[in-house]
Amino acid sequence: MxxxxxxxxxxxxxxxxxxxxxxxxxxxxxxxxxxxxxxxxxxxxxxxxxxxxxxxxxxxxxxxxxxxxxxxxxxxxxxxxxxxxxxxxxxxxxxxxxxxxxxxxxxxxxxxxxxxxxxxxxxxxxxxxxxxxxxxxxxxxxxxxxxxxxxxxxxxxxxxxxxxxxxxxxxTGAVIETHSGTGGAVGIDAGVESLATLSDGIKFLNAQPGRRNAAAMTRAQRALARCRRGSRRRLKARARLARLNERVANARATHLHKVTAVAARFYSTIVVENLALRNMVRSAKGSVEKPGANVKAKSGLNRSIHDTGMGKLIQLLTYKAERSGGRLIKVNARYTSQDCSGCGARVPKTLSVRTHSCTACGLVLDRDWNAARNVLARGLAKASEGV
Incomplete structure (x- = not known):
């Protein structure tokens, strides 16, 4: 590696x-x-x-x-x-x-x-x-x-x-620290409300460093905008904003490293969704001829997705699983939140609905937990097919 x-x-x-x-x-x-x-x-x-x-x-x-x-x-x-x-x-x-x-x-x-x-x-x-x-x-x-x-x-x-x-x-050699293997296989659903929900019910919360430092970032950006270009005052304001950005990035990276280290250490097979992040954070503004809808809400959702670092989470899991001698499988993310992990019936729900309630089999559990179980099932099916 x-x-x-x-x-x-x-x-x-x-x-x-x-x-x-x-x-x-x-x-x-x-x-x-x-x-x-x-x-x-x-x-x-x-x-x-x-x-x-x-x-x-x-x-x-x-x-x-x-x-x-x-x-x-x-x-x-x-x-x-x-x-x-x-x-x-x-x-x-x-x-x-x-x-x-x-x-x-x-x-x-x-x-x-x-x-x-x-x-x-x-x-x-x-x-x-x-x-x-x-x-x-x-x-x-x-x-x-x-x-x-x-x-x-x-x-x-x-x-x-x-x-x-x-x-x-x-x-270096592929295996640096071997996993304990006690957890076997696990499916992980990455989200905004919780950074990662595992198929066995464990949740890892989001650190949300961007949200916690949003007020300080806004003040620093406004102070920079008021400075005259080329002035020493502007250099100081830009350095202050850069330090805030670095603090946010370091806090996010530290949290992601801790979460992924736990997953790679305790599970021999990790299944994640193959997320199209570029499509997920696409702007809803639209054009002058066709203006978008719910632009403010989508903008807030995009900020939250960036703040979680979903892409970095999957990137770290990829190399840490290999480094510990495990395996990482990516599966199609389509309908993982809608399908019932108990009977397979499709239960449509909006993003605001956080509980999965199946009318076919009566299964009731957390929405993200249901998605993680579906992710695991798809990963095991993919592994059995030798894909």
Missing amino acids: ILTWTYLIRPTRAQHRLLEAALERERQLYNAALEERIGAWRKAGKSITKFDQMKSLTAIRSDDPLGPGAGPVTMGRWTLAELDKAMQSFFARVKKGGTAGFPRFRSYARWRTFGLAEWRGIRITGDRLSLKGFDRPIRINMHRPLPLDAVPKRASLTRKGRRWFLNIAIE
Whole structure:
């Protein structure tokens, strides 16, 4: 498995400046490489590949040792690879017929990460990080050791506000912590009222960090809107808003990690719904000719769905189930809340109805619990078919 482990680093003031310089250097390389691709296509109809630009990088590093040549060669390769991924994603969207979204030049505010495409030019010794181009090692907060069989593949450094983080992509064995197997198979219904309802009746509540910090976020956004662009006051207001956003994201991620860790540890087979989240959070505004209905209610529902982090929940379950030696199955989510888990009869109900009452067999239980039982049944059927 390829996993990413993140650590807080504690650079000195001088090292802060070196990190900022490396970040700016790679941002300029990214923009120059994008400009080269655009110019080559407009002037000669020629497509420049990642490998063409990596060949040119060698000459550029020799001509400008204080620019792209100041850092390890793998640093520039990482930047060019990021641009290539952005271009490939653009072509994939064009092929699908969706909104294309051509890659744009990165401003200072939109470039927060630089990295190394290979584990070269970087070394970790104890709680010190040695990086080529730095006068001395950077202190790193090794709050947990890497797995014994971990093979570092690449790394990146990310600036979040005033802090810097090291992200290490490691290759490790699939089974890191084995599940107890006491729970067997379980179906999980992800929702807004409860983050996850299990087929055995257990519920995990939503942390709702966005709702709890909504008032502070609104004040910070209004303060930012009142500031004059380019002023120091605006920079401070933007940093204050960024810290609030980071606090909300960290609280949500911590809660999701705790919930998914419990599920992966105690259940050998996990069945979840294959949710089309993009459709679920689609705006109800409509158009001028055909305005939508219940726009305000749908907008609130969309905020609640984003606040729960359903997509992140399934993403974490996917790799944690594999890491613990278990299995994750995705099933069609259609009618899981409407069908009766006791007899299979369809019982239509609106979203506001939170209790499932079957008129055919008389089964009465919580709506989400009924859905989780249906999810489990579909997963076991799918597993028995060998799909």
